[in-house]
Amino acid sequence: MRLLLLLPLLSAAAAPLLADGPLVDARTVAAWMTDGERLTLVDLRPTTEYSQGSIPGAINVPARLVPSRQLPPLGRVVAFGDGLGRTDIAAALEALNAKPGIQAYGLRGGLAAWESAALATTHRKGVSKEELPMLNYDQLLRVAGPELLVIDLRKEPELVAGPAGEGAAPAEPPLTDLGALLPQARVVRPTAGPVAGVAGGAGGPLAAGVVSADPNEELTVLIDSGDGAAESMARRLRASGNRRVVVLAGGELILRHEGRAGLMRAGGGSLLLEEANTAGKEEP
Numbered sequence: 001m002r003l004l005l006l007l008p009l010l011s012a013a014a015a016p017l018l019a020d021g022p023l024v025d026a027r028t029v030a031a032w033m034t035d036g037e038r039l040t041l042v043d044l045r046p047t048t049e050y051s052q053g054s055i056p057g058a059i060n061v062p063a064r065l066v067p068s069r070q071l072p073p074l075g076r077v078v079a080f081g082d083g084l085g086r087t088d089i090a091a092a093l094e095a096l097n098a099k100p101g102i103q104a105y106g107l108r109g110g111l112a113a114w115e116s117a118a119l120a121t122t123h124r125k126g127v128s129k130e131e132l133p134m135l136n137y138d139q140l141l142r143v144a145g146p147e148l149l150v151i152d153l154r155k156e157p158e159l160v161a162g163p164a165g166e167g168a169a170p171a172e173p174p175l176t177d178l179g180a181l182l183p184q185a186r187v188v189r190p191t192a193g194p195v196a197g198v199a200g201g202a203g204g205p206l207a208a209g210v211v212s213a214d215p216n217e218e219l220t221v222l223i224d225s226g227d228g229a230a231e232s233m234a235r236r237l238r239a240s241g242n243r244r245v246v247v248l249a250g251g252e253l254i255l256r257h258e259g260r261a262g263l264m265r266a267g268g269g270s271l272l273l274e275e276a277n278t279a280g281k282e283e284p
Contacts, residue, residue, distance in 0.1 A: 023108040025216050026117045029078050033057075042079040042104075044092050045111070049082065053123030055114060063092040073101020083110020084133050084246045085143035085219055109216045112244035116215035132234050134249040135221060137259030140182075143221075148185035149213050150178055153224040153233060154252045176255040178223075186218070215244035223248045223255070 032039055041058035043050045050060040061069055063081065077096055081087025089106050096104035107114065115121060135143075157172040178187050213220050220237065222230035222245065230247040237245045248254065 023106045024078065025108045026114045026119055029107060029114075030117075030119050032078075037076075039076040039078055040074040042077055042096070043111075044079055044081045044087050044089065053121050055080070055111065056120055056122055063087050063089070066092045067095040071096075071099055071102065075101065075103065077102050077104040078107055079104055080107035080114070081110045082133070083107075083112035083114075083215070083219070083244050085135055085139050085221075086133070109219075109244055112219075113215040115243040116241060118241075130235070130238070132231055132238075133246045135246045136249050137254050140221065140248055143219060144182045144185055146184045146186075147218055148182065149218040149220045150182060150185050150187045151220060151222045151230075151233065152178060152187055152189040153222060153229040155225045155227070173256065175252060181255070213242060213244075215242055218244070220245045221248055222246070224251045226251045226253055 029039075029041075041055050043054045043058040043060045044063040044066070045054075045060070046062050047060055050058075054060070058080075061071075079089065079092055079096060081089050081092075087110070089110070093104050093106050096102050109116070111121075154175050156175065178185070220242065222234050224230035224247075230251065234245050234247050
């Protein structure tokens with residue numbers, strides 16, 4: 001019996017590491033809860049997000065407040081963010097493990113992986129249109145590791161006629177080199193066609209690259225040319241069960257400007273690039 005009680009601890013110790021705490025997957029945490037294991041769930045997201053829904057029984061300590069927050073000796077803690085690259089989990093885990101009587105683990109893939117596993121949450125069920133999560137430029141660079149899957153939906157610049165005798169030339173600069181910007185990420189550039197296993201698709205070239213993405217292993221970021229293709233694909237992927245999917249706010253234009261503020265054309269008017277670069281930032 002004693003050996004059985006130790007098994008969850010041994011599996012956690014063998015889990016991948018993040019900063020000063022190991023990562024455990026959603027199914028493992030759910031099993032701990034079902035077995036009545038003593039643990040505390042800590043939701044590190046902003047309070048506004050926590051209030052909209054979380055893992056049942058979780059308490060809310062926003063990541064930026066963890067270092068200064070007085071906490072009792074909680075024992076085993078499983079801390080999580082949204083899993084979408086917008087919460088600094090590493091720093092929060094380090095701060096939690098520095099507190100007396102706390103042994104903190106990180107939930108691999110965060111709340112997004114938990115939802116992708118179809119595990120219970122306190123979110124209200126309704127028919128309101130989902131607000132797609134966005135990642136800004138700085139956050140993209142922060143999560144740019146081997147767990148990042150980039151779906152490149154950008155369009156090549158159109159060719160326009162040049163001066164007589166010079167032929168056609170691109171109307172805009174070449175696309176940002178994602179391989180150079182995100183060397184550790186897996187970049188998939190699809191061709192035209194529907195996607196097998198994705199809501200609204202019945203087969204196509206993205207099947208292996210997108211449908212096989214494991215929310216426990218990869219964060220999927222979609223990048224387009226500002227034409228809405230990323231939002232459309234994100235809704236389809238999320239409807240198909242993968243909740244660990246985000247859109248890069250500003251798309252190719254924010255990449256070209258390296259996240260700096262400026263103006264981009266949006267229909268009949270202009271939109272500040274600063275708005276794109278602040279998308280997804282945590283609230284105070």
